Amino acid sequence: MHGWVTHPRSVYWGMQGASVEAVRKAYAEIEADPHRDAWLGRLDGEPVFLAETYEPAHSELAAHYVVGDGDVGMHVLVAPPAPGAPVRHGLTSAVMRAVMSFVFADPLARRVVVEPDARNEAIARKNAEVGFEVERRVQLSDKVALLSFCTREAYTRTDPAPPAHLTPETMAVAHRRLVAKAIAEFSHERILTPERDGDDGYAVHGHRFQARRYGLEHWVVDPESLARADGEPVDAMAFVASLAGTLGIPDRLVGTYLEEIAATLAGAAWKHTHERFTAPDLVHADFQAIEAAMTEGHPGFVANNGRIGFGLADHEAYAPEAGRPVRLVWLAVRKAESAFTAGDGVTEDALYADELGADTLDRFAARLRALGLDPADYRYLPAHPWQWEHKHAVTFAPEVARRSIVPLGTGPDSYRAQQSIRTFFNTDRPDRHYVKTALAIQNMGFLRGLSPAYMRATPPINDWVAEVVAGDDTLRDCGFGVLRELASVGYTGDAYHRSGFASAHQRMLAALWRESPVPRLAPGERLATMASLLHRDRAGRSLVAELVAASGLPAERWVAAYLRAYVRPVVHCVLRHDLAFMPHGENVILVLDGHVPTRVFMKDIGEEVAVMSVDRPLPAAIERIRIDVSDDVKALALHTDVFDGFLRHLAGILDGDGVLPWERFWALVGECVAAHGADHPDLRGRLALDRPEFNHSCLNRLQLRNTLQMVDLTDQAGSLIFAGTLANPIAGR
Structure with missing residues (x-):
């Protein structure tokens, strides 16, 4: 880093002539500052850039503009090329997008703020590429800066290129695999009846293929052998659409089912493109690497990866196969308008203390007091970041406005989404509990909500089952165990609950905690x-x-x-x-x-x-x-x-x-x-x-x-x- 920041090309970084010790001290101060962070960026494992993020409200910029909620300050430095090293064309542009995507992966980030030296024309061009607009010049302590802003929407508009996984070649693989599965599972359920086609194959609904057929009417269809009788490419959407009547899909739901098929294809293409581990690698991989490596989803359902409601950026941020760290959004909800249920040996205060820690609880309480609210009137509810942005802040806007729901920011720990999509595993503290959140996306036959009323019985159910299991000699001898869902929380003070009419909106503000297996x-x-x-790798x-x-x-x-x-x-x-x-x-x-x-x-x-x-x-x-x-x-x-x-x-x-x-x-x-x-x-x-x-x-x-x-x-x-x-x-x- 010393070589980077003191290089002649890094003159605008402001550390020319600094000693190694001075650089070490500068970044130690950033590390110790709760309002600033430094990040090292790698390409194929090699460090290639440095990024800094900071809270503008705690910088000298606060004196020059009205800091907005969700503003994030940012600096970027790309490593100068080593002597004799080949030039990496497009590296700086790629780094800028990587850093911007990283910042906006936090759902609470709404706008990125930069203040480059007005003389730095090169960085001005790169800023413009990703959507920054210059507001004005400001005199800072060490430079005349171009105060510039980039909103989430502006950044999204600058990257209209097709996603890397959506190519004809990759989608052809996804189509073949999904049609092979559809033929296998629809035949298993006696919706389709393949017929023998020569000595080495079968035919059904205009498709020829080779397959192994087992007991239980289990078919294993070879995707590479699939061919359409009309010579057209294999197409899962066309296959399902042409079978809609045979499959018994109600007319009003054909479009919805096709959308789940399309989303399943998109997910398969993404996994095929971004596969990181082979099957031999996974033999020695850790729990979460294996969790993220799964490519199939439910083995029986054909449309098993719908996630209707997620966009491209959401998939990159929250899909289990993306393997990205996620910080949950925490909400304070009024105790009088919510319910908390605890299992045996669990109390509400102890749960929050164990899961969040004293510093975070103090921060949450300070946020409430700053709004003139009494922390004793509130309890805490963890939320999926997508749910906060797309549902809580909009669908429950009146409750947020009247301070019955108060956003507190993200928690201290990083989590990883599990195969069930709405459940998170704590990667910073694996001994801490899973968190299962409400998530209003349509996936595999359900809107993935959580009912506060339904979950009141969840901890008692888990206690009873755990007691049965623990008291049984045969189950103990097998080492069989259950992971208790030991606490639940849900908000019920909204108009959707007060209306008396059942709806999906009554399942959008709830969460539960489940034991982690790691301590056991x-x-x-x-x-x-x-x-x-059941996993197979790309090969x-x-x-x-x-x-x-x-x-x-x-x-x-x-x-x-x-x-x-x-x-x-x-x-x-x-x-x-x-x-x-x-x-x-x-x-x-x-x-x-x-x-x-x-x-x-x-x-x-x-x-x-x-x-x-x-x-x-x-x-x-x-x-x-x-x-x-x-x-x-x-x-x-x-x-x-x-x-x-x-x-x-x-x-x-x-x-x-x-x-x-x-x-x-x-x-x-x-x-x-x-x-x-x-x-x-x-x-x-x-x-x-x-x-x-x-x-x-x-x-x-x-x-x-x-x-x-x-x-x-x-x-x-x-x-x-x-x-x-x-x-x-x-x-x-």
Whole structure:
């Protein structure tokens, strides 16, 4: 840095002739200043630029203009080229955009302020490129400066080039993969019926392809083999639109479903373009690197990456695959108009102290007092930055204006968005809790809100489930655990709640805290989302095959260990406690030891768990989780949610990669279920889990029927759609 700031090209940086110690002291002062920050920028790992950001209200600029809320001051210095190094054309322009995008990634940043030396014509040109407009000259202590401003909107208008991931080549890959999945899953759900086409292929709806076909009517379609009979390029949008009647999409929702397909294509293209880790890399990657590397989303749903409401900048800032740090926006909400519910061992004040720290709480309280408000009248609610900007500040503008909702700024910690999009993991303090926020985007059949009323029961539900799990010897022996959602907060003082009419607007201001699994790891253990077992990288290599190889175990032993950690607890919970989870890949976190899954954590308890019994005693506060269903539907907690929903995909990957044959995989599943029965003779045969067939519950049919809300959350079992039966892969084993 000393070489950079004292270089003759950096004359306007104001540090010509400075010693190394002087530079060190200057940046130590910036580091210690709560109103200034310095940032080092890298290109392919090499440091190439320096940026400084500051609060204009705490600079000498405050004497020269009226500082606005959301103003951010900025300086940029690009490293001078090393002697003899080739010139990097366009580097300064790219750096300017990188820094501007970095600043505007904070949703509270509304305008960037710069004050370059009036003689610095080169930086003036670069400022103009990204949207700065000069307001006037001002005399500062060390220079005559051009006071200049760039709003978020002005910056956005300067970069109209097509996004890097939206190219014909990349989109062609996305189209092929999505049509291959659509053919596979719509055929699995008996919406489409492919016919044999010669000795080596199939045909359906004007498309020819090659595929492997397994039990459970599981299809693995080769995307590269896809070809349209009319010779036109494979097109997922055209494929779905032409099938709208066959798929049963209501006329009024065809456009909405197509928009989710388009967004899913865009997300796939982005992931394909920006893939950072191969499957071999992920074998040794940490929890959050694996979380961000997932490319598929839900393995069954075709339109699984809609995120309707997010723009390009939102995707870059908040999508889990982007892997960007996010600072949550904190709101103060009046206690009299909100609700906070805590689980066992949790108090409101202690939660805030542990999650925010004394300094941040003091800052929040000072902000309230500066507005003439009493901090004792308020509690704190974490919000998704997108939600604050697009919903809270607009849809709840009257509540913000009357100070029932008060924005306090961002919190101290950086988070990363998880696969569930609205849940955040604390990367600065992994021991602190996940935060799940309301997010009013349309994604995979739902608007992703959180209901304050519904969440009042969430901590008690989690306490009860955790107590059941902790008190069961079999579950403890499996190492099975749940991540409690231990506190919830929601605002209800708005007109939407007072109106008495149910609407999505009543699910826009709420959050909950969920335990982190990190403090519960033993030395040598690491974490991975179970969804990662279905992951393939851009070259087609599967992570599960790499894990099996890295473990050094025979594939059968690896799979048996995994089934004991995952399937055995699910079976036991259903048979012993009438307790059903939603144990799909994103809801289960694997604990790996030596690259082998040895135990699991189940999450998303409050919204997904069900007690399938009318007789089992339950606390009155959690009565909503009770459902009255037949034994056939009870068994679907294993047959549909585990066998059909996840294991058929895993079995297809292991077979296709030559790791473990399909039949042997299901023999191991049957052995796992049988071993549980042998260990618990009083439960064996209770739901006939090895029956010859089971009802074929279809996920895509739910979304196709109503892509805005595919099930009634108050009667999920009653919302199911069946398409005959499936042959049980463990029958007779």
